[in-house]
Amino acid sequence: MFDALKEKLSAVFSKLGSKGKLSEADIDAALREVRRSLLEADVDFRVAKDFIAKVRERASQAEVLESITANERIAAIVYEELIALMGKSEPLIISPKPPTVILMAGLQGSGKTTTTVKLARQLKSSHNPLVVACDLRRPAAVEQLKILAENAKISFYGPEKNNQDVLEVVRGAKKFADAHMNDVIILDTAGRLHIDEELMTELKEIAEILPPHEKILVVDSMMGQEAVNSAKSFHELLSLTGLILTKLDGDARGGSALAIRAVTGVPVKFAGVGENTDALEIFSPERMAGRIMGMGDVQGLVEKVKAAGINxxxxxxxxxxxxxxxxxxxxxxxxxxxxxxxxxxxxxxxxxxxxxxxxxxxxxxxxxxxxxxxxxxxxxxxxxxxxxxxxxxxxxxxxxxxxxxxxxxxxxxxxxxxxxxxxxxxxxxxxxxxxxxxxxxxxx
Amino acid sequence: MAFFSKLKNSLKGVREKWSGGISKLFSAKNFDADFWDNLEEQLIAGDTGLDFAEETIEFLKDEAKSKKLKTPAELKNIFVEKITGELNSVNGMGKSFELNKTPLILLMIGVNGSGKTTSAGKLATMYKNQGKKVIMAASDTFRAAAVEQLKIWGERSGVRVIAQGQGSDPAAVAFDAWKAAESSKADVLIVDTAGRLHDKHNLMEELKKIHRVLSREAGPERLETVLVLDSVLGQNSVAQAETFNNIIPVSSIILTKYDNTSKGGVVISIARKLRVPVRYIGLGEGAEDLNNFAPSEFANALMETEINP
Known part of the structure; x- marks a missing residue:
């Protein structure tokens, strides 16, 4: 498990020869490698700093220092702490009184529209979801959602031609959902570069018409150090209830997610793992910890085997x-x-x-x-x-x-x-x- | 949740320490360990990557020593000059594309969501406003409504868009567009391609094919491969750029979504490694939101991050 870090750690420790007991300086050298791993994975540097302090505390205990497999012990501590930092995965909030309203927000290009349909497809087995195109700004965003929804056989509601009023769309969607018995409404909002006055007003007004039960921030797993700042401002504005991490099928290690979770306390609920609309998985902290540390996704494989109905x-x-x-x-x-x-x-x-x-x-x-x-x-x-x-x-x-x-x-x-x-x-x-x-x- | 509150408190500490950003940092009294640590963090926060951060700190330490500097304030210009100098050493940095041989093909490539289509639309608008004849090719035949998105940009800017249906062969679209550009004596042909994660083998092969067709038809001297890079992305984009470059040679970079918070520090590593110029930066969704990249402004901005968690 987590081979990459373990290798690095054993390289550090092998330099020390057979002194038997590790010194504080040895621990420092090891923790530098841990820090490097975290920063290379785009974990926020402030979170990395605190994390290192926490690991140092545990690693300095006598039993670790005197252990002959100190590298494995430290790697294990890192792994455990990473999982602890990411918290438990939590299920989607479904309102006891339908319809459940889910608001999707995020930066431009994070994958909101695709994720909206992926989420609806996940819910389709037990619900009758409706996806609503509220992104009237990006050219053809409405068409994109419509095509994806049609292909996935999911109800779609979008603006009339030339309508530039988001609130009218939301009102229309509410009526549409009532008439068509849609018990989940997913609103795909416009992407933003950063939080602005306009967005605040728009989202607030949307919430007045259709108060969302679930407010989800869609986060690109390739994001760098800016991730925490942007997620924080979204959280301050919206009081987010969940995160969805996208583009995890690439080789980005997704350390930004860890930091967002740690700083905002908002749980990661799903992970997008491909271009097709069925490529959405329930988020697993264990898996993510392994990924950040550069190990394979054993658990994901096990789950896939189960889902395919192979016993x-x-x-x-x-x-x-x-x-x-x-x-x-x-x-x-x-x-x-x-x-x-x-x-x-x-x-x-x-x-x-x-x-x-x-x-x-x-x-x-x-x-x-x-x-x-x-x-x-x-x-x-x-x-x-x-x-x-x-x-x-x-x-x-x-x-x-x-x-x-x-x-x-x-x-x-x-x-x-x-x-x-x-x-x-x-x-x-x-x-x-x-x-x-x-x-x-x-x-x- | 004790850890979270602890974390929050310490983050608060960081915020108080950092509210002044870099100017405050360089106004420190002397070169102590704190100063160097803080400077390193500042660089990491700008996504320049750990390697670059460490290297820069070493360089600045040497400078401070050899020039017998007394206060960090004296180091600030050296820092900005170093970054600016490094960037400017790459040919074409911050410069517009050269329209010596027309039609010039701008082949837009990048990962999903980096802003290729929007950048294509902005470039088209820019050239149109300069009185050039522009054609766009909708070679993103994969993403739903990508063709429509480009067509809307075409309508807005009054530029002809060559397209086939969703799912058609992107290389064939590019070929048709080249023929159209050639016969109508266009100045610029902008080819929008589908976003692809760089580790998807088949998609990269498809890209190779588009490049091969255009290179064969138009000649490599008329072909600019433009990597579109989102400035909020982190260290993974270095690997991204290198993989793209291994498949087809990247000749220019456009840095998108470059607002006052995202620093796009990764372009330093990429420009250094690939020796490829960053030509434009994109900001916002307006057709005119495209500017030439300015290395000195970039270096200054890198240091002005307000690190308030």
Whole structure:
């Protein structure tokens, strides 16, 4: 866990040789590395300072100083403190008396419009949300929301042509929601460069017509040191109830979120992790702490597996024993892996994978999986259960049927044989291995 | 929540200490550890990055010593000169694009939400006002309504927009637009592309293709690749700029959303590493809100952050 920091810390400590006990100066050197990590992740420098003081206090305790694994202990303290600083994730506020009104605010380009639709899509399973275009300033912002909402099959309300009065839109939305039984109303407001008089009045007037239960600030995870100041002014004005962190599918470490949470006390509720409107996740402090410290997102991977509805007994261990393992089983596995979503995204979640020599997420070839699936699907049931019968003419037919080449069919069959051998040698419930790597397009 | 209140109190302490910003900082009596620490924090607060901050502090310490300076006040100009000098050492810093060979193509690239379309609209307005013939290409065929957004900018500025539907091939749009620009003898062709996070392989390949097509058709000497950078972004934008630059050579930067609070300190690192000039800064959504970047103003602003948490 949190390899990047741990590595740095062990580098610091290894310089010290085997003195046995760490001195205050050693701790200082270690904490400088912690500070560096935090600042590189865009954690606000004031928050970093306080954080370091807190870690120093705990790290100076005798048991840590005398521990032979002091680097791990300090890294663990950092991790724990980061989680503590981020608080618990909290659910969205849903008013007992509908409609629930959610106000989306944020700086320009933070991702408000996309996030509005993502949020509505999350709520769709248990509610009937309405998204409302209140951004009349950015050209085509209304169209953008409308198109996204239509694609996601979510009710949309926007201004009449040439209407520049936001309050009229809000009043109209209220009527529309009443008539269409929408129990959640999400207002997508205009982005701002900074807080100004105009915004204050506008938001206040909106609140008079439709008092929001949830006031959400949308924050770009790539934001720098300015994040805290801007979030603070939004909070002072609106009394925010939640944050949504966007663009977390990139490689920004998102340290600004930590600082916003610490300074304002407003909880981060969701995280945006992709361009599609279903790419919104419940925020996890543990995951975020790992990210800030530069470790992989183990928990995110576990959750994805759960969400895809893959459970342990989907493939019975017996099927993976050498005897019963056939191409049908393999196809089932492929389908489950596909459910997890884009492979390059998954690869990024596996800790340490980025450290493997010559490996990059770009090498993950989603097409390999698709191709291999197509090959198996072009086989008859008999062939799938007993691949030995697949000889020359069958191979040609399968290649043609799947739009691949005989060579590719041969490759798949060879890999299948390898896997089968592997499963024979391993115990019946072991899974995965070298053969899998190339089948999923990892190895090259 | 004891920690929060503690945090708030200490932040309050910082605020009181810092209310005067840099001028107060440089009015310190002497060069003590506090002065240097505070200066470093000031630089970090401006998003210049830890490496640059540390390097600058070392440099200023040496200067103070070798020139036998007595008070920080004497150091202030040295500081501003250092940053200005570094920035100005990059060719074209703060200068407008050169319209020697027309049509000049401005290929606008950047991550999502950095302000590419808005900057494209502002550039179009600027050139139109200068009496130039401008064409825009809507190569952001991914984001919903991006084409409409650019079309509205086109209507406002009276500039022709070449577009196909959402989801069409962005390189094909760019190609068509180039043909149109060439045949109508336009001065400037502005190509708006889809925002992309720099670690998305496929999208970067798409960008490469647009660049390849334009470079082949128009020749590299007519092609300016303009990285649009949001000034509120942090250290990640350095990695961003480098990745973009590895895919297609970035030749200019536009710094957007540059208001009085966001400092855009990252451009220092980026300009130094890539040796690419920051040409314009954008502020607000008005069509005229585009100015040439001024290194000395930038250096001064960096030091005027009011650090009030």
């Amino acid at each position: 342990e007994d989907a493939i019975k261990p017996a099927e993976l024993s050498g005897k019963q393992f056939n191409l049908e089983t393999l196809l089932k596995q492929f389908e489950q892996i596909e459910k997890l979503g884009p492979l390059d995204k998954l690869a990024g979640m596996i800790p340490g994978l980025d450290k493997i020599k010559n490996f990059s997420a770009e090498d993950v070839d989603a097409n390999a999986l698709k191709r291999n699936k197509a090959i198996i699907q072009s086989m008859t049931p008999a062939e799938r259960h007993n691949p030995r019968i697949i000889k020359g003419s069958r191979r040609r037919r399968i290649a043609e049927g799947s739009g691949t080449s005989v060579q590719m069919v041969n490759q798949l069959l060879a890999q299948y044989e390898q896997m089968k051998k592997m499963f024979k040698t391993f115990s019946s419930n072991s899974r995965g291995g070298k053969g899998l790597k190339s089948l999923f397009g990892f190895g090259r």
